[in-house]
Structures are given as C-alpha cells and as structure tokens.
C-alpha cells in the first residue's frame with residue numbers, strides 16, 4: 001500500500017510577514033541588513049513570488065524595510081533593535097550533571113577554576129591576541145590566490161597528517177629556524193598546538209596517570225591532560241626553567257615543558273637541566289612534550305636549540321604554532337613526533353576532524369616556501385620588540401623599584417610583580433582597571449599549587465603587549481598608576 005502523502009501546511013503571506021517582522025525586531029536582521037530577495041525566498045519556501053511580495057509590501061508600508069530598483073530589500077535605517085549577539089557567551093555550566101561522562105564532569109571542574117571572559121576593553125593587556133593591522137594581508141592574499149588558481153580535478157578528503165606541501169615547507173623551515181632534523185613523515189599538521197596537546201593526552205595518558213608540569217604553567221595544557229583524568233605533578237621553575245632536580249625519583253608518563261621560554265615566567269632551560277630532564281625521561285620511560293610556542297620572538301640572542309634535537313632515544317614530541325607569528329585565529333600548528341608515535345597520532349587526528357582545511361594549509365606552504373613568512377616574522381619581531389621596550393620603559397619610569405619585571409627577553413608578554421601592594425588588593429586593582437577600560441590579568445590561575453615564599457604575597461600580572469599600539473601601552477601604564485593611586489594601601 002502506498003503511504004498517504006503528507007501535506008505540508010501552506011505558508012501564507014501573513015506567516016512570512018510575521019516571521020520577518022519578528023526577526024527584525026529581535027535584531028537577527030539589524031538596520032541596513034539585506035533580507036532575502038523575493039525570488040530567493042519564494043523558491044526556498046515553495047510559495048509563489050506574489051505571496052512573498054505581498055508580505056514585503058506590508059513590511060514596507062509599516063516602515064520595517066525599504067526596497068529599491070535592482071537591489072535586495074534592506075532593513076530600514078531607523079530600526080533600532082539591538083543586534084542578536086552572535087559571539088558565544090561564556091559557557092554556562094551546570095555542575096553535578098549525572099548524565100555526563102567522567103570526562104565531561106572533569107571538564108566542568110576545570111572550567112570552574114578558569115577566569116571569565118573580559119568585556120571589550122580599550123587597552124587590553126590580554127596575552128594571546130595580536131594586532132589586526134600586523135597581519136600580512138596583501139601577501140597572504142597572494143598565497144591564497146596562488147592556491148585557488150590550482151584547481152583540483154576532484155575534491156576529496158585528504159591525508160589526516162596534513163598537506164604534503166606544508167609538511168615539506170615546515171621540514172625546511174624547522175631546519176633553518178630551529179636546527180630540527182626530521183622527515184616530512186614525522187610532521188603532522190594540527191588545528192593549533194592545542195589540538196596536539198589534546199591528541200597527545202588521548203593517546204598517551206590514562207585516568208590516574210601522573211604527568212609532570214611546570215608551576216606556574218600554561219593552563220590549556222594542564223587542562224587537556226587533567227581532562228583525561230591524569231594527575232599533575234607540578235614542579236617549580238626559576239630563571240633556568242623547570243627545576244629538574246626536583247624530579248628525583250618521581251615517575252610519570254609524560255612531562256610538558258616550555259624550555260625555550262618558560263610560560264609564563266620566561267626562564268630558558270639550562271643545558272644541564274635539559275640533560276637531566278632527558279635522562280629522567282629515559283629512566284622512567286616518560287614522553288616529553290616540548291611546547292615551542294613563541295621561538296620566533298627571541299630579542300637578545302639566537303634561540304637555544306630545542307630539546308627535540310638532543311633526544312637520542314626519541315622521547316621528545318615537539319609542537320609549534322603560527323598563533324604568535326600570524327594569527328591565533330588561523331588554527332594551524334604542527335607536531336613533530338618520534339616515528340613510534342606518528343601512526344597512532346595520525347589515527348587520533350583523523351578521528352578528531354579528518355584533517356585541517358586544505359586551502360589554508362597550502363596557502364601557508366606557499367607563504368613559507370616563497371620566503372614571505374620569514375620576512376613577515378622579522379618585521380613582526382622588530383615591531384613587537386618596540387612594544388616590549390616601550391612597556392618596560394613605561395613600567396620602570398612609572399613604578400621604579402616598586403615593580404619587578406620578569407621574562408623580558410623573549411615572547412609577547414612579561415610578568416610583573418608589585419613588591420609593595422598586598423595580594424589582598426589584587427582583585428580590586430584588576431576590577432578598577434577594567435572599569436577604566438584596561439584589561440589586566442592575574443598570574444594566579446596559572447599557579448597550582450600557589451607559588452612558595454614572597455611570590456604568593458605579591459600581586460603578579462601577565463601582560464601581553466602584541467596587540468597594543470605604543471601610545472596605548474604608555475596610556476595603559478599611566479592608567480594602571482592611577483588605579484594604584486586610588487587603592488587604599
């Protein structure tokens with residue numbers, strides 16, 4: 001028997017009129033926005049064009065939209081509904097949700113420890129952002145166009161390890177920039193270093209496994225490992241990086257380190273400690289994850305060779321990113337893996353998202369191979385060096401010995417400690433600065449457990465400067481001085 005044909009309800013002009021009016025009043029379409037053409041909407045809804053036209057005439061008559069010859073109808077200029085906020089709000093998390101997996105529950109726990117999203121600020125010292133005007137738009141355009149011109153005969157899924165052109169370009173680049181000798185097969189392209197951390201956590205850690213991490217450390221790395229249920233073994237750091245002598249007889253499955261530029265305090269791991277870390281890893285069969293996130297921004301001397309190059313028994317996984325040099329929004333990073341891990345890492349990558357966007361990978365390959373990337377990095381380094389010097393000078397001139405500035409030789413941020421303001425004033429200082437339009441961020445969420453000694457009693461701020469102009473850097477420090485002047489000390 002044939003199934004009786006289900007009839008779709010007929011859409012009349014009134015429904016179209018009411019739905020569009022609602023969309024305009026709630027800000028889904030804001031003033032001047034184009035709304036669908038009557039032909040397009042009629043086709044979409046399966047109604048006659050005259051039905052749509054009737055709805056549009058009603059909206060014109062009531063002043064919601066305007067129509068002109070040869071253009072799409074637009075929302076009228078005097079409609080003032082607020083545009084619907086499309087940016088994601090801070091995730092609202094419900095705790096104690098029995099329907100979640102253990103992984104889901106661990107995510108909620110770590111979320112509760114994180115700081116909330118800041119409102120938009122005039123001068124934002126948030127670490128991680130870079131200035132929009134620094135992006136090499138014209139040259140990037142050129143590389144994207146070069147890729148688009150090479151039209152593929154068939155569009156299909158690609159190798160999860162990444163585009164061959166980009167892996168080749170990175171193999172050459174890593175040798176030039178970091179003296180890393182590896183084969184293309186060892187390089188796997190990921191969606192930012194964050195994805196490498198996530199995939200490594202999945203393939204190397206089981207719930208309950210101990211992992212070593214610097215304290216203070218990069219919270220996103222720690223969160224990835226803890227979300228797998230692994231247990232952190234925090235190790236203190238000083239100006240020579242992780243104090244590997246504290247590793248002693250500790251056993252762990254993995255150690256996460258930032259040896260070229262300890263995040264966030266800025267130490268560079270000494271050769272002795274590098275050797276100590278490698279022999280500890282060998283002794284207990286641990287993997288080392290080396291996060292080389294900002295090596296392009298070393299201002300004083302040549303960067304120290306990465307741990308990866310020292311590891312004779314291939315226990316080091318090296319990860320890098322273009323988030324500092326090009327844009328954090330690009331989401332391109334790379335992992336250089338020991339041969340033993342490439343296969344399983346590629347499987348995890350394929351399961352996560354098949355592979356990165358081919359267009360962007362190939363554009364980056366072109367950008368690197370044509371020499372434009374390194375030219376851009378040199379320019380960026382000069383610009384960020386100026387920002388860095390301006391910030392340090394402004395802080396010294398304004399606060400003199402009251403502040404200690406740490407981690408000044410590399411990267412896109414510094415850490416400052418106020419010697420004479422009690423920690424109890426930190427929240428108020430940050431809050432007041434925010435109300436004046438200045439974004440400041442405490443180092444506290446990165447310290448777990450709290451740092452020993454005096455540090456735990458001092459106000460410590462992580463100040464990123466890569467997105468701020470020189471004038472605003474100076475202005476930001478002046479406002480900080482004003483905020484401090486207003487505190488009841």
Ligand SMILES: Cc1ncc(COP(=O)(O)O)c(C=O)c1O
Nearest residue numbers: 192193194218263293321323333
């Ligand atoms: C220590 C560290 N690693 C890695 C990154 C970059 O991560 P991604 O490549 O996922 O943007 C950052 C960015 O702030 C960082 O501070």
